[in-house]
Amino acid sequence: MSEKKIKNIFVAGPITPDFIAKSIANHGSKTGIGGHSIFMGQVRMDEIDGKLVSAIDYTAYEALALNKMHEIREEIFSKYPLSCMHIHHSLGEITAGEICLFVFTSSKHRKPAIDACNELVERIKAELPIWGKEIFADSSHQWKENI
């Protein structure tokens, strides 16, 4: 593992459109970039056995998740010629319709940004120790499973 500082990806609460807009604006000075790719995960109001999901409460094994994310970040940076990579994941209760995952990659040309963004999203969902508890309108819950 490299000596690079381990970045925090966790945000308490939803990721706001304002935060995302600022993140995009921050790249205006990086004029070598020709393409951005953004993925946003939104909490879906699923219907399960006749009950609607009103929110997802996210928890994580943060120390392990950040170590793993650091590894993934290094692997993706060595695989694709990226200028930038930003990842944010919510913790706590996120209401249906709010953003809980924000992945943002940038490169000189579009393809590496798009491919890296896709690969990051897949790996984040499969490899990071994060759990979502689906909360129903009647306050009952069930634990989400990624498919």
Next chain:
Amino acid sequence: MHIEIISFGKISELMDNQTIEIEGVGNTDELQQYLEKKYPALKEMKYKLALNKNIVQQNAQLKNHDCIAIMPPFSGG
């Protein structure tokens, strides 16, 4: 030997985070058997262990004050 046990997701509803004092358990396979005996519902669940923040891929030796995390399938994103 003292082992710290932490659990996440669905499994956190089955057991509290705790430090257990056990003898005769020297590795993660033996600890898994111990835990499944203490919490029979675990046997029916899919989970992975992490030893001191590293996911356990194969049986690993335990030492005093190690931390074991019990993790059901991930569901982030």
